[in-house]
Amino acid sequence: MTKELNSVQPKSDEVIVVNRREQILEAAVIVFAEHGYFRATTAQVAEKVGISQPYIFKIFKNKEELFVATLERAFERITRSFKGVNAPADQIVWEAIRVYERLMETHPNEIILQVQALGIRDEAIRQVIRQGMRDITELVKQIFVTAGMEHPEVEVSTFMANGMLCNISMTLGMPELKPKHLDRG
Amino acid sequence: MTKELNSVQPKSDEVIVVNRREQILEAAVIVFAEHGYFRATTAQVAEKVGISQPYIFKIFKNKEELFVATLERAFERITRSFKGVNAPADQIVWEAIRVYERLMETHPNEIILQVQALGIRDEAIRQVIRQGMRDITELVKQIFVTAGMEHPEVEVSTFMANGMLCNISMTLGMPELKPKHLDRG
DNA sequence: GGGTAGTGATTGATCAATAAATAAATTAAA
DNA sequence: TTTAATTTATTTATTGATCAATCACTACCC
Incomplete structure (x- = not known):
């Protein structure tokens, strides 16, 4: 249902470091738009990015x-x-x-x-x-x-x-x- | 701070029956406008009317x-x-x-x-x-x-x-x- | 061995909503 | 016309969920 957004193919051994901040923002726009700021949860955003919910708070101080x-x-x-x-x-x-x-x-x-x-x-x-x-x-x-x-x-x-x-x-x-x-x- | 809205003066022995539903709506408009639907609490609305929080739910099915x-x-x-x-x-x-x-x-x-x-x-x-x-x-x-x-x-x-x-x-x-x-x- | 990237488990608050009890008013009976 | 019965109005206390946010831990890389 909720598709991950960070489908990044590392080219051979070269690791592509995607910007987590950007990824999260990209997911957040979608989740917030769909459910509204208050109903949207940080867990939903995290799931869409494919990371754990607490990790959001390593990058953003709060919701x-x-x-x-x-x-x-x-x-x-x-x-x-x-x-x-x-x-x-x-x-x-x-x-x-x-x-x-x-x-x-x-x-x-x-x-x-x-x-x-x-x-x-x-x-x-x-x-x-x-x-x-x-x-x-x-x-x-x-x-x-x-x-x-x-x-x-x-x-x-x-x-x-x-x-x-x-x-x-x-x-x-x-x-x-x-x-x-x-x-x- | 939060002023009650149901200040009704009963004229002598004649009891003025105020409509609770109307009172609640009157208070709700104020509370919702100030804090927004999601941050506003039913307790705040109740306080403004001067009734208990659960009583709201006797008159409205839910928030x-x-x-x-x-x-x-x-x-x-x-x-x-x-x-x-x-x-x-x-x-x-x-x-x-x-x-x-x-x-x-x-x-x-x-x-x-x-x-x-x-x-x-x-x-x-x-x-x-x-x-x-x-x-x-x-x-x-x-x-x-x-x-x-x-x-x-x-x-x-x-x-x-x-x-x-x-x-x-x-x-x-x-x-x-x-x-x-x-x-x- | 220290920095970076990340997770699992947990907690602490906040509230909507329910349930059970009480008080007040209205009606009916005696 | 006092009293008993019944309905209506309202409260106190509680619960059950939901989530943001924290903490302590792991794994990997230089």
Whole structure:
């Protein structure tokens, strides 16, 4: 049922040292997205990696820190994706949408993770998501301004709102909730 | 610290029978909004009502059912608020926004509850929030159509997107995230 | 023989949920 | 109209599970 993720073939005698931290994060994203932060157990994450449950705590101080790390990773991927975006003013929004849509296809679990995090009341997690939202907003604004857009503030806000509705639509499994703009130009 | 909510003054000999179910729901909204569904304990809810913890389970089958009830209550309040909305096509959106903004002021905890619920992976809760979203979307659409609006589908979608961003802005305590439309017409 | 990578066994808290008992109120009987 | 019976409201005490986190140990490599 739960497939291990660390299926690494050592080439002859050369031992491939996989990064345990990365492996754990990779598994954690999946487990957290499926069961939610609180229902997910460190044992499930460990099982998916193929290590013992206590070993998680050799690498992450506690469960919260593990979740924070997965969340930060998710936000970093978003900002990294947006960093390269560049287009003339009349195309920049569609370009940004395109980039984000691809991200949602390739890393749906990270999107789910973020929607989860919106509702978590633990302060450490709230801080991460606040910072993440700030970073994305600022970055998108910078992109829109650079493209020479008319009303960047309003456009950024609209972009964030529709992006959020996209996330929620996906997390809830309600495709009918997706923003209607996106249907056709 | 945690103030009891059932401070009811019986008028002379006339005994005012307060509805325990309602009292519990009232307390639950507060406790859930503050700590989140999973961290909130039934003991905290009970303490706030001024009853014993096990008594909660005489009225609600389990914790999940209690949460579902609070969530349904929150959604009902939203739909009830929108039910009466009516205005000409060029004012209907602002009217809907006005109504929703008042709701956010009077019942912020119910909004927080909904944002929380977006990320919860338990199937019973997901169903409630899916239905709630469907109900609101449909109702807003009906209002917009009745007002004789040009592109109701797109407008409803935009309304939902900005509404969600509002909710998130509130839940995260990030006023700067609020939709920029709302600043001025 | 010390460092790195890892495991098995265990514990200590936390809570939802149950069960058994009690008090209070309401109805019925005498 | 007092009292007995019965139902309703509520509590105390307890349990049973679940898990994050710790500790003490092993195996391997340089």
